[in-house]
Each structure stands twice: as C-alpha cells, then as structure tokens.
Amino acid sequence: EGLQRFVHEALPMRVRFGAGSVSELPEEIDLLGLERVVVLCSPEQTDTAEMVAGILGDRCVGILPHARMHVPRDAATDTRESVERGDAQGCVAVGGGSAVGLGKAIALTTDLPVVALPTTYAGSEMTPIWGLTENGVKRTGRDRRVLPRAVVYDPELTISLPAALSVVSGINAVAHAVEGLYAPDSTPILDLMAAEGTRALLASLPRLVENGTDLSARAEALSGAWLCGAVLGATTMSLHHKICHVLGGMLDLPHAPTHTVVLPHVLAYNAPAGSRAVDAVAGALGGSARPPGDLWTFIGDLGGPRSLRELGMNEGDVAAVAEATVQQSYANPRTVTTSEVGELLHRAWSGAPPA
Ligand code: NAD
Structure with a gap:
C-alpha cells in the first residue's frame, strides 16, 4: 500500500548511552556551558545522587532529594527556591519519572x-510533558522548555531497581508504545520505534527478573524505555493513559503498577481498531495468537500485579472512575462508553483476564 502522507517532527535530543557512561557526565555538563548544577533525586536515591555529585566535583553545588510521585507543587516550589539560592545554572535529575518530573517543573518556570x-x-526524559499536583488534582502539559537537554543512559544505574519495580516500569513503557501505535499522529518512523521498544522490553524483562545484574538485559530494557518514551513524547495518548491518569489523580494509585494492570485490558478493548499495536505485542511475545491474554499471562508470570484491588482500589470506585474517564475528550481508535469502560475496569479491578 506504500507510505501514507504524514508529518514527522523529531525532538532535539542528545543521548549518551552505555554501561559506565555516568562517568562521562561532566562532558555533558561542560558542553552545555554549565559551571554550577544541583542534583535532584528521590529521598530513597540519595546514595546514587551522592555518587553522581562526586563525579561532578566542583560543578555540583548541592543535592536536593525532594522528588516525589506526581510532583507536588509545594515540593517543586521549595526546590526551585533552593536552586535559586544556590545560584545553580541547571539541574541534573537522577532517578525515575519523579526526579525527572521535578527537574521539568523547575525548568517550566525558570x-x-x-x-x-x-x-x-518510565521514559519521562524523552518527553516535553510536565506534571504538577495540587489539592489532589494533577495537571499536565507540553512545553519544549522542559525537555531535557541531554540524557545519559547508564544501565549500571538500573541494576539496583528491584525486579518488581523493573517489571511495572517496563510495562509502563510498553503502554506508551502501544498507544503510540494507534495514535492519530503516529508516523511510520514512530511505529518502528514503538515496535522495537516493545520488543526490547518484553525480551529483556524475563532475563532481568531472572538475574537483575545481567547488564546486557538491563541495557536492552533501557534502550526500549528510550524508544517508548520518545513515542510518548511525539504522539497523543488514548484510553489507557486517560484511565491511568484518573486512577492516579482520583485514588492515588501507584503509577507504574496501575499501568501494568490496565494495559492488557485496554489492548483487548482497542484490538478491533488497533491492529498495529496488537501485532507489535504479538511479535514481541514471539508470535502470540492472543496478544492481550498472553500479555496478561506474561505479566503474571513475572510476578507483576494483575488487579487494581491489590493496588488498593475499592470495587465501589469503578463507576466513578469510568464516569470521569469518559467525561474527558480524547482520541481513541474505538468509541468509548461509560458502560464499556466500567466493564473493562471491573475486570481489571478483580484480576480477571482481558475480555
Ligand atoms: P519514581 O520515579 O517515582 O520511582 C519509583 C521508586 O523507585 C522511587 O522510590 C525511586 O527512588 C525508586 N528507584 C528509581 N530508580 C531506582 C533504582 N535504579 N534503584 C532503586 N530504586 C530506584 O517512578 P517512575 O515510575 O519512574 O515514575 C513515575 C512518575 O513519573 C509518575 O509521577 C508519572 O506521572 C511520571 N511520568 C512522567 C512522564 C512524562 O513524560 N512526563 C512519563 C512517564 C512517567
């Protein structure tokens, strides 16, 4: 059938990839002309931040360990004030989506x-998407100013990510690729990236659950995260991300585990209209005949969560979440109704396989 008409815009992005590449971080800081930077991290990752600060030497003027999930506005404001007091010229964000998100929140205003x-x-480092949470409501937006200027992907930094977190984080990345594959603004280039990102993650997750120190599996997973994050940054997300956004904002369910439970169900729901996503998952699973059900089995076999109930959701919340999901408007390859989303959510809540 040949290529369709499309517009493809690549985001400016500099990447340094490879085991041990954190030791070359000073070159990236120097290239940007920065003489004073702060290191941002979650409180649990202060050790890693100290290691990074040691590599930066005099260039580092402080460690600010205030990153938290969904970027609370107060934490962002306090951290920005510390950055300004320290007269820093930039932020080095070490960690997951929470640390990168804190850096983005500071970039947005400074x-x-x-x-x-x-x-x-999580892939946040590849996107111009920021998020801020205040009074239980998470706002997100797109702004080129928050896109990181450089990304250093060092698989050695992911060795300490426990198996359970690796699985949910990896499936969170696959969700970006799946929704990119049926996004209204997908392009043939992004489709290649999404399919390869899905393949890399689904191939590497069993290997790194088996042996978390397997550096080649860790590198493959990180390359998949890069590709899936770039797809997220370049396309419009649909039903899956909307459901997870509502579950996170309304019920404070944990981000990556929620994505992990919901994805097989949305893949099944959108299968009639999202064949490229289904095909990518099928190929990544080595030629699956029932990709949504096989993805659900794959996740369970790796010890991942299968029900929203185990993440703390009450059955009585299903209706309100379905209602809120349908009220917002967004692109989805298949029409969305409150009753169908309610059924999907009830299956996901109970731990049933996808329909
Ligand atoms: P996270 O950053 O909150 O990290 C989860 C936990 O894992 C934290 O306690 C962290 O300290 C710990 N951790 C991270 N890396 C570790 C490692 N290598 N070893 C040991 N512990 C480690 O979680 P996340 O899933 O990476 O990010 C979720 C957040 O990112 C959400 O708020 C989500 O909305 C956001 N997000 C944003 C985008 C975007 O494009 N803006 C994309 C994806 C996710």
Whole structure:
C-alpha cells in the first residue's frame, strides 16, 4: 500500500548511552556551558545522587532529594527556591519519572536546563510533558522548555531497581508504545520505534527478573524505555493513559503498577481498531495468537500485579472512575462508553483476564 502522507517532527535530543557512561557526565555538563548544577533525586536515591555529585566535583553545588510521585507543587516550589539560592545554572535529575518530573517543573518556570540520568523505564526524559499536583488534582502539559537537554543512559544505574519495580516500569513503557501505535499522529518512523521498544522490553524483562545484574538485559530494557518514551513524547495518548491518569489523580494509585494492570485490558478493548499495536505485542511475545491474554499471562508470570484491588482500589470506585474517564475528550481508535469502560475496569479491578 506504500507510505501514507504524514508529518514527522523529531525532538532535539542528545543521548549518551552505555554501561559506565555516568562517568562521562561532566562532558555533558561542560558542553552545555554549565559551571554550577544541583542534583535532584528521590529521598530513597540519595546514595546514587551522592555518587553522581562526586563525579561532578566542583560543578555540583548541592543535592536536593525532594522528588516525589506526581510532583507536588509545594515540593517543586521549595526546590526551585533552593536552586535559586544556590545560584545553580541547571539541574541534573537522577532517578525515575519523579526526579525527572521535578527537574521539568523547575525548568517550566525558570528555563534552567535539565540533564537526566534515568534509573527506571518510565521514559519521562524523552518527553516535553510536565506534571504538577495540587489539592489532589494533577495537571499536565507540553512545553519544549522542559525537555531535557541531554540524557545519559547508564544501565549500571538500573541494576539496583528491584525486579518488581523493573517489571511495572517496563510495562509502563510498553503502554506508551502501544498507544503510540494507534495514535492519530503516529508516523511510520514512530511505529518502528514503538515496535522495537516493545520488543526490547518484553525480551529483556524475563532475563532481568531472572538475574537483575545481567547488564546486557538491563541495557536492552533501557534502550526500549528510550524508544517508548520518545513515542510518548511525539504522539497523543488514548484510553489507557486517560484511565491511568484518573486512577492516579482520583485514588492515588501507584503509577507504574496501575499501568501494568490496565494495559492488557485496554489492548483487548482497542484490538478491533488497533491492529498495529496488537501485532507489535504479538511479535514481541514471539508470535502470540492472543496478544492481550498472553500479555496478561506474561505479566503474571513475572510476578507483576494483575488487579487494581491489590493496588488498593475499592470495587465501589469503578463507576466513578469510568464516569470521569469518559467525561474527558480524547482520541481513541474505538468509541468509548461509560458502560464499556466500567466493564473493562471491573475486570481489571478483580484480576480477571482481558475480555
Ligand atoms: P519514581 O520515579 O517515582 O520511582 C519509583 C521508586 O523507585 C522511587 O522510590 C525511586 O527512588 C525508586 N528507584 C528509581 N530508580 C531506582 C533504582 N535504579 N534503584 C532503586 N530504586 C530506584 O517512578 P517512575 O515510575 O519512574 O515514575 C513515575 C512518575 O513519573 C509518575 O509521577 C508519572 O506521572 C511520571 N511520568 C512522567 C512522564 C512524562 O513524560 N512526563 C512519563 C512517564 C512517567
């Protein structure tokens, strides 16, 4: 059938990839002309931040360990004030989506450049998407200013990510690719990236669950996270991300585990209209005949969560979440109704296989 007409715009992005590449971080900081930077991290990752600060030497003027999930506005404001007091010229974000998100929140109001050292597979480092949470409501937006100027992907930094977190983080990345494959603004280039990202993650997750120190599996997973994150950054997400956004904002369910439970169900729901996503998952699973059900089995076999109930959701919340999901408007390859989303959510809540 040949190529369709399309517009493809690549985001400016500099990547340094490879085991041990964190030791070359100073070159990236120097290239950006930065003499004073702060290191941002979650409180649990202060050790990694100290290691990075040691590599930066005099260039590092402080460690700010205030990253938290969904970027609370107060934490962002306090951290920005510390950055300004320290007269820093940029932020080095070490960690998952929470640390990168904190750097983005600061960039949004100050224009200070962010350099990211990802330690999960969330993929936020590849997107111009920021998020801020206040009074239980999470707002997100797109702004080129928050896109990190450089990303250093060092698989050695992901060795400490426990198997359970690796699985949910990896499936969170696959969700970006799946929704990119049926996005209204997908392109043939992005489709290649999404299919390869899905393949790399689904191939590497069993290997790194088996042996978390397998550096080649860790590198393959991180390359998949890069590709899936870039797809997220370049396309419009659909039903899956909307459901997860509502579950996170309304019920405070944990981000990556929620994505992991919901994805097989949305893949099944959108299968009639999203054949490229289904084909990518089928190929990544080595030629699956029932990709949504086989993805659900794959996740369970790796010890991943299968029900929203185990993540803390009450059955009585299903109706309100379905209602809120349908009220917002967004692109989805298949029409969305409250009753169908309610059924999908009830299956996901109970731990049943996808319909
Ligand atoms: P996270 O950053 O909150 O990290 C989860 C936990 O894992 C934290 O306690 C962290 O300290 C720990 N951790 C991270 N890496 C580790 C490692 N290598 N070893 C040991 N522990 C480690 O979780 P996440 O899933 O990476 O990110 C989720 C957040 O990112 C959500 O708020 C989500 O909305 C956001 N997000 C944003 C985008 C975007 O494009 N803006 C994309 C994806 C996710």
